[in-house]
Each structure stands twice: as C-alpha cells, then as structure tokens.
Amino acid sequence: DAxxxxxxxxxxxxxxxxxxxxxxxxxxxxxxxxWYRQIHSQGPQYxxxxxxxxxxxxxxxLIITEDRKSSTLILPHxxxxxxxxxxxxxxxxGGADGLTFGKGTHLIIQP
Amino acid sequence: DAGVIQSPRHxxxxxxxxxTLRCKPISGHNSLFWYRQTMMRGLELxxxxxxxxxxxxxxxxxxxxxxxxPNASFSTLKIQPSEPRDSAVYFCASSLWGxxxxxxxxxPGTRLTVL
Numbered sequence: 075d076a077x078x079x080x081x082x083x084x085x086x087x088x089x090x091x092x093x094x095x096x097x098x099x100x101x102x103x104x105x106x107x108x109w110y111r112q113i114h115s116q117g118p119q120y121x122x123x124x125x126x127x128x129x130x131x132x133x134x135x136l137i138i139t140e141d142r143k144s145s146t147l148i149l150p151h152x153x154x155x156x157x158x159x160x161x162x163x164x165x166x167x168g169g170a171d172g173l174t175f176g177k178g179t180h181l182i183i184q185p
Numbered sequence: 186d187a188g189v190i191q192s193p194r195h196x197x198x199x200x201x202x203x204x205t206l207r208c209k210p211i212s213g214h215n216s217l218f219w220y221r222q223t224m225m226r227g228l229e230l231x232x233x234x235x236x237x238x239x240x241x242x243x244x245x246x247x248x249x250x251x252x253x254x255p256n257a258s259f260s261t262l263k264i265q266p267s268e269p270r271d272s273a274v275y276f277c278a279s280s281l282w283g284x285x286x287x288x289x290x291x292x293p294g295t296r297l298t299v300l
Contacts, residue, residue, distance in 0.1 A: 108288075117189075117276050117291035118228070161228075165287075172218050172230035172241075173289060 077101070078162045083180040092149040094179050096162030099143040105166045107138060108173070109147045111158040118161065118175075121147065157183045187211075189292035191277050197298045203265040206295045209258055210279030218278040218289060219252055219262050228276070234260065235282055267299045 079097040086092040098107065108123040122129055122136045124145070129136045135148040149156055161178040190209040198204055210217050218233040232242040237254045245252070249268070254260040264271055274296050278289040 117278075117293050120288050120290060123288065172220070172233050172244075173228075174230070175228035177227060 077164045077174065078176055080160075080162050080176065080179045082177065083182065085182050085184055086149075086152050088154060088183050088185050089151055092152040092156065092181060092183070094147040094149075094160050094162075094181060095144065096147070097144045098162070098164050101142050101164050102166070105164045107136065107142075107145050108163045108165050109134070109136065110161045110163065110173075110175075111156075112161070112178070113155075113158040121160075123165075152181075152183045154183050154185060157181060189277055189279055189290055191275075191292040191295050193295060194293065195296050195298075197300065198267055199300050200268055201266045202299075203263065204267045204271075204297060204299075206262040206275050206277075206297070208260045208262070208277030208292060210260070210277070211290055212258070214279035214281050214290075215257065216280045216282040216287065216289075217254060217260050218280075219260070220276040220278065220291075221273045222276065222294075223273045231262070264297075267297075269299045272297055272299050 106123050106125050109121040110118040112118045122131055122134050124136045124138050138145045159178040159180050161175050163173050192207045216235050219231040220228050221231055222228045231244045232252045233240055234254045250264055252262045274294045276291050276294045278291045280287045280289045
C-alpha cells in the first residue's frame with residue numbers, strides 16, 4: 075500500500091513558487107519525509123528531507139504540518155528546468171530498507 | 186565527487202544473452218541499492234547491500250537476476266538469460282548508512298533493451 079498520496083500532475087508558471095502537496099497520514103514517529111525528483115531520462119535527484127521541523131536548502135523548502143500527516147515542498151522561483159516528476163517518500167532510514175517510490179507528481183513549469 | 190557511476194549507459198542485447206550492469210558507488214558510502222524502472226511498475230527496489238553484504242534481495246524478480254558486491258567500490262547486476270520483459274532502466278544508488286537519515290544518491294541509470 076502506498077504510504078503517501080500526491081496529485082498526479084500540477085502546472086506552475088515560470089518564476090512563481092511551486093507548492094507540491096503530499097499526504098502521509100500513517101507516518102510513524104521515526105519516519106522522515108523525503109523528496110526526490112526525476113527529470114526526464116535522468117536518475118532520481120535528492121531534494122530535501124525532514125522529520126518534524128520545516129527545512130530549507132538551496133533547492134527548496136519543506137513544510138511539515140504539526141501532526142506530521144502532510145507536507146508541502148516549495149520551489150520558491152520555479153524555472154523550466156524544474157519540470158520533473160516529484161516523489162514524496164516516507165523513510166525510516168538507518169539502513170533498514172530501500173526507498174518506496176509511488177507515482178509522484180508530474181510538475182510542468184509553463185513559460 | 187563524481188557521484189554514482191554506472192556503465193554502460195545503454196545496452197541492447199538479444200533474448201537469451203547474458204547482461205552485466207556495473208556500478209561504482211560514491212567513495213565512502215557503505216550502502217548500495219539497485220532499482221529498476223519501467224512504465225508499468227515505476228521505480229522498484231531490487232536488492233541492497235550494506236558493507237558489501239546483501240541485506241535484502243526480495244525484490245529480485247527471478248533466479249535469472251543476480252547481484253554481487255566484491256568490494257566497497259564496485260557492484261554488478263547480472264541477468265542470465267535475458268528476456269524482453271527485462272527491458273527497463275536500471276539505477277544504482279548509494280548512501281552512508283549510520284549517518285542518520287541515509288540519503289540515497291542515484292546514478293544516471295543503464296537503459297537496457299532486450300530484443
């Protein structure tokens with residue numbers, strides 16, 4: 075069973091902020107929220123991850139709700155090169171197992 | 186760092202032939218993962234290693250698939266004999282286990298076509 079739910083596709087205008095939602099209502103206390111993206115014909119690329127607190131890096135921001143049942147990935151100023159499939163994954167890490175990828179959200183940045 | 190290196194990038198072979206895919210993980214990483222991506226099934230984990238030891242191979246589809254990691258800097262995924270349904274993109278990823286959250290970094294993939 076999928077542990078995350080994401081919209082299959084989204085559009086965003088170039089230069090605007092892209093906000094990608096993810097529901098993970100069954101997340102466990104020791105599971106992190108990870109975001110990866112896959113640009114066409116490339117390997118998945120790590121974006122960001124978090125446990126409870128909001129996180130920001132040079133690529134994106136991650137907002138996790140207080141109950142941890144959902145999160146939002148924010149690309150602050152989307153460019154055409156951000157067009158990709160974005161995967162939200164819950165993962166406990168610790169070498170326990172591999173990543174379980176769902177279908178993700180196909181984000182299309184419009185010029 | 187060069188990142189995860191995979192070879193070949195593209196492989197076209199005929200049904201029944203042996204195929205060997207290669208992966209060099211990021212230096213210093215101690216976990217290595219093999220994934221397969223198809224349109225029908227998406228990205229799925231085949232097998233992963235920790236400190237060169239296979240930990241979970243439950244995702245390996247059949248006995249025709251085998252994977253080895255003879256040392257910390259090299260792994261192979263072999264398919265013998267290959268079948269058309271094995272056509273897919275095969276990704277290798279590595280991580281540093283024990284460093285907290287074990288972020289996995291992926292290679293560019295090998296696109297395999299079995300005719």
